[in-house]
Amino acid sequence: MTGPDPVDVRLLSAVAEMGRVAIPDLASRLGMDARDVAARLAALSTTGLPMIVGVECDPQGIRNAVAAAQQWAAQHSASSGPHGVPPNQYSGPHPVQPPQQPPGNSGGYSMPQPPQQSGPQQVPQQVPQPMNSWGPPGSAAWVRADQHAAPMPQNGKIGSKLEVASPAGERLTIGLVEVVDPADFLFTAAGYELQPGERAVVVHTELTNRSPAPFAALPDQHLELVAKDGSAIAKAPVSLSSRPPHRAGVQPGETVGGHTIYVLPEITELTSVRWALRPGDPQLTLTWDITDL
Template identity: 65%
Template sequence: MGRAAVPDIAGRLGMDVREVGARLAALSTTGLPLIVGVECDQQGIRNAVAAAQQWAAQNAPHPGAQYSGPHPMSGPHQVPGAQHLSGPHQVPGVSGPQHVSGPRQATHAMPHPQQPVAPQPPMSTWGPPGSAAWARGDQPAPVPAQAPATTGQVGTRLEVQGVSGERISIQLIEVVDPADFLYTAAGYELQPGERSVVVHTELTNHGQVPFPSLPDMYLELITKDGAPVGKAPVSMSSRPPHRMGVQPGETAGGHTVYVLPESTELAAVRWTAQPGDPQRTLLWDITDL
């Protein structure tokens, strides 16, 4: 391919973007003439950082808040880590042997605080869960509420918010099932017992932030048993695939190809912004096709 974005390569291969990036980075260290680079929207990065900083400032504790540790004790008490000594030993700065029996004792008194202050919960300095900031590693991530997926039929345009905050809508235009004649006309060959399906979708970016990924990165077919069918790593010149990224105010269309067992019964087409994200899931019913 010469020059390509990692998500584009992942889309062609039907693999996870992180795995493709890790493999390319590993290959670049073996002496191959391969450079793995990074390109980003500078203003978008600045906006994400500013939003995380604003959230941290709004959730900062009161300036007068105090944290209290273990309550101090007065009078003789056991010093943590004290060594048990018996018999004569030399104390630095004192002539002659000194005899100490039992654990060392601290005889100084420590003052009590006037009023104990209840400990405050630690502030999360990594931003809200689900945002561009990462979650704290010392606290379990909260489990988001399971919201029902937005549903529609073929031809319905459904709206959703992207991972970066972009407002987008996706329309399921057409489902060609079976699409064996398109598949073989593009030069591909189906194995006995297989069939192909072509799904045509359009993504419109209504926000001010570019949509950075392939519109059909996680577009799946759902069988009547609830099993997902991922897209095949092929494209057809007669049915152009999706391209990487959609700028604000633009609408981009493309076709996604699937290869599945001939006897599989399909129930829906599902789009998600990222795997395991029920908050950003769209579902189109295709049982009547």
């Protein structure tokens, strides 16, 4: 008898803790590949467990992606030969050149030679194919490069609202409202104690969910401070009653705010606040400059 897969047990434990969560967020939390998580959950849902694995999407966005793929396929088919080769090319898998017969062939016949062209030979033009940005051509995850929206700004200052969108359909606006540095008085007023040489910092952010599905993760789950030497400072596991923390779960169209607390060496010089939808992906990372504090 084979025991339960420890990865499945860990996965189910996280699902039970979160209740409802998007697969990319669950994969990010567990440090797993989203495709592996999706495959495991789909398999587990057929074993009788009280769990539903579903899909939510932006219907119009999906239709646009499908239309782009179909348009590419139509253009490619119209400009190609029967085997997907541009016109004026050999269409067989192994084009063969006619054999050249030497002078005085004793075989009693001579192979007709193709007429010689006096001018420069024309080279068949290759039909340029549109570049794809992500996903295989023909899939709903594929869009043409010339259909991309203008890139959104990923850098700002205190008071700026920045936007991020992922291929999974998440569209979020995050605003850096305030940075209190130092915030020792707020920290100690809440009953906490700083060690000698430490200081507290409070960061106030707001998140607006512009996605068609709820955003299940904590809005400040990957919010961190960046020091002058490039090191990152993670949030402290504390909250202040005078500065309410973020809560998990942001409904479509909803804007929520919250405060994140940091404890760091008093001599640390900070340069920015950084927020990431997927840690390690620069395309899904936002940065606010705080050097003017």
